[in-house]
Structures are given as C-alpha cells and as structure tokens.
Amino acid sequence: xxxxxxxxxxxxxxxxxxxxxxxxxxxxxxxxxxxxxxxxxxxxxxxxxxxxxxxxxxxxxxxxxxxxxxxxxxxxxxxxxxxxxxxxxxxxxxxxxxxxxxxxxxxxxxxxxxxxxxxxxxxxxxxxxxxxxxxxxxxxxxxxxxxxxxxxxxxxxxxx
Amino acid sequence: xxxxxxxxxxxxxxxxxxxxxxxxxxxxxxxxxxxxxxxxxxxxxxxxxxxxxxxxxxxxxxxxxxxxxxxxxxxxxxxxxxxxxxxxxxxxxxxxxxxxxxxxxxxxxxxxxxxxxxxxxxxxxxxxxxxxxxxxxxxxxxxxxxxxxxxxxxxxxxxxxxxxxxxxxxxxxxxxxxxxxxxxxxxxxxxxxxxxxxxxxxxxxxxxxxxxxxxxxxxxxxxxxxxxxxxxxxxxxxxxxxxxxxxxxxxxxxxxxxxxxxxxxxxxxxxxxxxxxxxxxxxxxxxxxxxxxxxxxxxxxxxxxxxxxxxxx
Numbered sequence: 001x002x003x004x005x006x007x008x009x010x011x012x013x014x015x016x017x018x019x020x021x022x023x024x025x026x027x028x029x030x031x032x033x034x035x036x037x038x039x040x041x042x043x044x045x046x047x048x049x050x051x052x053x054x055x056x057x058x059x060x061x062x063x064x065x066x067x068x069x070x071x072x073x074x075x076x077x078x079x080x081x082x083x084x085x086x087x088x089x090x091x092x093x094x095x096x097x098x099x100x101x102x103x104x105x106x107x108x109x110x111x112x113x114x115x116x117x118x119x120x121x122x123x124x125x126x127x128x129x130x131x132x133x134x135x136x137x138x139x140x141x142x143x144x145x146x147x148x149x150x151x152x153x154x155x156x157x158x159x160x
Numbered sequence: 161x162x163x164x165x166x167x168x169x170x171x172x173x174x175x176x177x178x179x180x181x182x183x184x185x186x187x188x189x190x191x192x193x194x195x196x197x198x199x200x201x202x203x204x205x206x207x208x209x210x211x212x213x214x215x216x217x218x219x220x221x222x223x224x225x226x227x228x229x230x231x232x233x234x235x236x237x238x239x240x241x242x243x244x245x246x247x248x249x250x251x252x253x254x255x256x257x258x259x260x261x262x263x264x265x266x267x268x269x270x271x272x273x274x275x276x277x278x279x280x281x282x283x284x285x286x287x288x289x290x291x292x293x294x295x296x297x298x299x300x301x302x303x304x305x306x307x308x309x310x311x312x313x314x315x316x317x318x319x320x321x322x323x324x325x326x327x328x329x330x331x332x333x334x335x336x337x338x339x340x341x342x343x344x345x346x347x348x349x350x351x352x353x354x355x356x357x358x359x360x361x362x363x364x365x366x367x368x369x370x371x372x373x374x375x376x377x378x379x380x381x382x383x384x385x386x387x388x389x390x391x392x393x394x395x396x397x398x399x400x401x402x403x404x405x406x407x408x409x410x411x412x413x414x415x416x417x418x419x420x421x422x423x424x425x426x427x428x429x430x431x432x433x434x435x436x437x438x439x440x441x442x443x444x445x446x447x448x449x450x451x452x453x454x455x456x457x458x459x460x461x462x463x464x465x466x467x468x469x470x471x472x473x
Contacts (some may be wrong), residue, residue, distance in 0.1 A: 023179040023318040030296050031326050038289065038330060042337040047280050049222035050268055050288045054337035058248055060346040068368065083368045088231065089206050089277070090213035096278025097219065108216060115214035139361040142379075143463040145370035147361075 063139040067152075068098035072120045073129040082120055082130070091119050098132065101157070113159035129160040178329070182321025185445040188253070188303035190324055193439030194291050195251035195260070198267055201284060201432055202244050207270045210277070211236040220276040230273055239266050253304020260299070264291055286334045290327040290440060297323035324440075331440050332399040334433070335415065339395025356388040357381060363426045374425040391418055396455045402443060408441045 015082065037051055045053030070082045084092050094116065101109060121127045133153040141148040215229035231239075243266025249259035268288060275281040298319050300306040342350045349355060353376055360378035364371040394414040400409045419434040 023322060027296065027319070027322055028175070028179065031175070031293075031322055034292055035326065038333060042333060042340075045341075047221055049224075049272065049275050049280055050285050052280050052282060052285050053341070054282070055335060055339050055341045055345070056282055057359060058338075058341040058345040058350075060353055060355045061362060062348045063354070063358055063361075065358070065362055081256075085368065088209035089274070090210045090217065093219060093277030093279075094219060097217065111214075111216040115216050118214075137362075139358050140364065142361075145375060146365060158430060160221065 036091075062066075064138050065139065067135045067137060067151075068095050069133045069135050070094060070116060071131045071133065072124055072125075072127045073131060075128045077125045079131065082123070086123055088121055091116065094107070098134075101132075109157065110159065115155055117159055129158055131155055132157040178322050178325045179318055180321050180325070181316045182324050183445055183454055184298075184302035184320045185448065186324050186443075187297060187299050187320040188301070188307075189444035190299045190327060190440065191253065191256065191260075191294055191297075191299035191446070192251050192303060194287065194294065194436065195247045195263060195437060197287060197432065197435050198263060198291070199244050199247035199251065201287065202240060202247065202267055202270065207236050207240055207273060208233060213277075218276060219278040220272075221280060222272065222275070224276045226274045227276075230276065236270070236273070239269060243270065244296055253300035253306045256300045256304070256306070260291075261295055264288070264295060283428075283430055284432050286331055287436045289330045289334070290436050292330070293323035295325040299323070327440055328402060330352065331437055332402055335341050335395045335398035335437075339392050339398075342392060343396070351385060351388045354384070360384070360425055363376045367427070371425060371427060377425055387421070387445050390414070391421075394418055412437050412441050 020057070040046060041048055041051040042054055045055060047053060071079045072082050073079050084094060097112065101112070104112065113132070117127070117130045120130050132155075134156050135151045135153050137151045138147055139150050191213060202431075210230055211233040213230040218227075218229050220227060243263050246259040246263035246266065252254050267284070271284045271288065274284075277337050301320070323461050346355065357378040360371075360374040364374040364378070370408060394411065395418075398411050398415065401411050415437050416434045417431040422430055
C-alpha cells in the first residue's frame with residue numbers, strides 16, 4: 001500500500017516565503033503622508049524642522065566675502081578678536097544674527113550686545129567693551145595661510 | 161500585469177516597491193543601529209551649552225517657536241538623560257512602543273534647541289527623519305529582548321518591509337536634494353567655478369588656527385574641482401542604490417568619505433549622516449547569517465575533533 005505524505009499547516013503566521021499579501025491601510029497612509037511632507041519640504045525649501053529644504057552650501061561663493069567679527073577690548077585698551085569656538089554653542093549664532101542686527105529695535109540691539117558682552121567677560125577677564133565689526137575679506141591672493149590683503153573693517157556697534 | 165503609465169502609475173509602482181515584504185531582522189537591525197547612534201549623539205555636551213541662553217539671542221524655527229527662550233540647564237539635562245535611556249531601551253527592544261517615541265521626541269526637542277540659534281541645523285536631521293518610520297513599525301519581532309522572551313523569530317512580512325524602505329528613500333532623498341539644490345541655486349558653477357576653493361579658504365580664515373587640509377585642497381584648483389564634482393555626483397547619484405542595490409558598495413563608502421572630508425577640511429561634524437547611511441544600507445542580516453555559518457562551520461570542525469579526542473596529542 002502506498003503512503004502519501006500530506007502537508008499540514010502548523011503555524012499560519014507569516015514566515016519566510018509566506019508573506020502577507022497586503023500592507024495595513026494605516027501603514028500605507030503613514031508612508032504617503034510622511035514622504036509627501038518630506039518631498040514638499042525638500043523641493044520647496046520649507047523648514048518644518050526636522051523636515052528641511054536640504055540647502056547645504058547650495059549658493060556659489062566668491063573670493064569676496066563679508067563677515068562679522070567681535071573684538072573684546074581689555075581695560076588697558078588692547079583689542080583682540082573673540083573666536084566663536086571660544087564661546088558655548090548658545091552664543092555661536094552671532095554671525096547669523098548680525099546680518100539683521102540693524103533692523104532690530106535699539107533696545108533689542110543693546111540687550112543683544114549686552115548678552116555677548118556678559119559672555120565675553122565670562123570667557124576673558126578684564127573685558128571693558130566689545131566692538132562689532134563688518135569685515136570685508138578678499139580670499140585671493142594669499143600670503144601664506146591668510147589672505148594677502150588685510151580685511152577692511154567697519155565698526156558697527158560697541159557696548160560697554 | 162497591465163502597464164500603468166503617467167505619474168499615477170509611477171507612484172503606484174513606487175508604493176508597490178515600498179510595500180514589498182521585508183524581514184524582521186532587517187527592521188530590527190535598523191532599530192538597533194539607529195537607536196544606538198541616537199544614544200551616542202545625544203550624549204554630547206552641545207545641548208547643555210545651549211541651555212539658559214539669554215532670551216534675546218533665541219532665534220527659534222518650526223515648533224520651537226512655541227517657546228520664549230531656551231530651557232534651563234536642569235530641564236535639558238533631564239530630557240537628555242531620559243532620551244538617552246529611552247534610546248538604549250529601544251535599541252534592546254525593551255518597551256519599544258514607548259521607549260522609541262520618547263527617545264525620538266527627546267532628540268527632536270534637544271536638536272530643536274540647536275536649530276534655534278539662527279539657521280536650520282542639518283547635522284542630525286537625516287538620523288531623525290530616518291527614525292520616523294520606526295515609530296510605527298513592529299521592530300521588536302527579532303533581535304530584541306522581547307523576541308528572546310517569546311522564543312521565536314518572525315520571518316518576512318509586509319509589516320517589516322515598508323519601514324526599512326521608507327527610511328532608505330528618506331536617506332537617499334536627503335543626499336539627492338542636497339545636490340539638487342546646489343544645481344538649482346548655482347548650476348554647473350558649483351563644480352566648475354572656484355566655489356569650493358572659496359568655501360575652504362573662508363572657513364580656514366574664520367578659524368583661530370588655519371586649517372591645513374582646507375588650505376592644501378584650496379591651493380590645488382584641479383583637485384578642488386575634482387572633489388566638488390565627485391561630491392555632487394555622490395549626492396545626486398545616491399538614489400540609484402534604491403534601484404541597483406549592488407551600487408551600495410560604491411555610494412555608501414563615497415558618502416562616508418565625503419563626510420570624513422568635510423570633517424577634516426571644514427571641521428563640520430556630519431558623521432551622523434554617514435553613520436545613518438551605513439546602518440541603513442549595509443545588509444546586517446546577511447552579515448549575521450555569514451557569521452553564524454562561519455561559527456557553525458568552526459563548531460563542526462572543532463566539535464567532533466574534540467569529542468573523539470583526535471585534535472589534541
């Protein structure tokens with residue numbers, strides 16, 4: 001007598017080679033909404049952070065550039081630049097705030113400068129004043145590691 | 161199968177690809193990798209440095225506009241500790257339905273602080289966006305303490321496929337749009353002008369100490385053009401890995417190299433982008449299988465030898 005083997009399903013849950021045919025509707029809509037928002041922000045530069053427009057170094061730079069620098073003045077009158085790397089992250093938005101600084105209310109300008117002065121005094125002792133400059137650089141030609149031409153500096157604001 | 165034409169057909173095709181079945185272990189690898197990466201990134205001091213910032217310097221974006229100022233040091237430390245603990249729990253697959261969202265929300269809040277100094281912060285964006293699909297995914301059905309407790313590992317399912325592929329699209333898209341925007345706003349000049357040289361000189365000049373690597377590259381125009389071209393090609397071309405998975409071996413190392421280069425020449429930390437791409441595109445499941453086979457083969461060689469006393473004199 002011939003014996004025939006019969007396959008009996010034991011575990012109906014999905015396993016290798018036995019995948020569910022359809023995705024849950026909720027997952028489908030989740031993917032649609034999330035990817036749509038991602039695409040809209042990426043294409044149109046919308047900043048619904050953490051969704052973002054991914055504009056990283058997207059504009060062409062030239063040899064000429066404008067920067068903002070902050071110098072501290074010691075009680076003896078000696079002036080020296082305050083490097084952003086010397087202050088905590090909370091104060092490193094200096095160069096991002098400065099382009100719009102002139103449009104701020106005078107009281108806000110004063111308060112902003114006072115906040116930077118307080119931090120400068122925490123980093124360096126005997127700071128009597130800070131001076132904010134608009135600096136124009138020319139990256140080329142070079143003299144060794146720095147630009148050959150000295151930058152032109154224009155004092156924009158000072159607070160003591 | 162009927163051929164669907166037009167944008168609607170393409171969208172259906174894309175959705176069909178996203179919703180193909182995937183393995184529980186691939187999804188678990190994504191959970192473990194991204195959560196561990198998040199725990200490491202959240203352990204840095206940058207968030208405490210932002211705490212207690214004078215409110216006049218606060219420049220919030222997005223949801224951070226709901227706040228009047230940066231939170232206090234105590235609040236930041238509490239959220240940081242909670243988010244790190246939640247990330248580690250989620251990596252282990254412990255209460256992931258709660259720990260994963262807690263970790264993600266904590267990270268979004270802390271990095272939202274970083275994005276509130278005047279411009280959108282991109283360093284952690286890709287990691288945070290790649291984690292979004294995990295928030296709704298059954299990511300603990302394999303390689304988790306929960307799965308060990310159940311005593312079985314699930315295989316393949318549509319439920320495991322879409323989160324991995326959605327994250328892949330986001331990461332590939334992040335690279336693509338970074339390159340795309342360079343072309344939109346600068347065109348070919350991004351590569352063929354001296355753009356990269358001026359970027360490098362500018363960043364070096366802003367530093368207290370000149371950056372030797374930046375100056376070296378900037379002083380060799382041909383090399384600077386080549387690096388600019390390769391960087392743009394890596395970004396724009398990255399989505400090809402979605403169609404041609406074999407090219408992962410080219411694009412992922414290229415992306416890692418790109419971020420290493422940015423770190424060395426510009427002192428900017430985009431390592432979270434590189435690590436996210438590695439976590440997402442390396443086939444951890446295949447690696448684990450290969451390791452298991454090697455271990456089994458080793459045991460087969462060593463086991464009987466020892467058992468029969470023939471391996472040792």
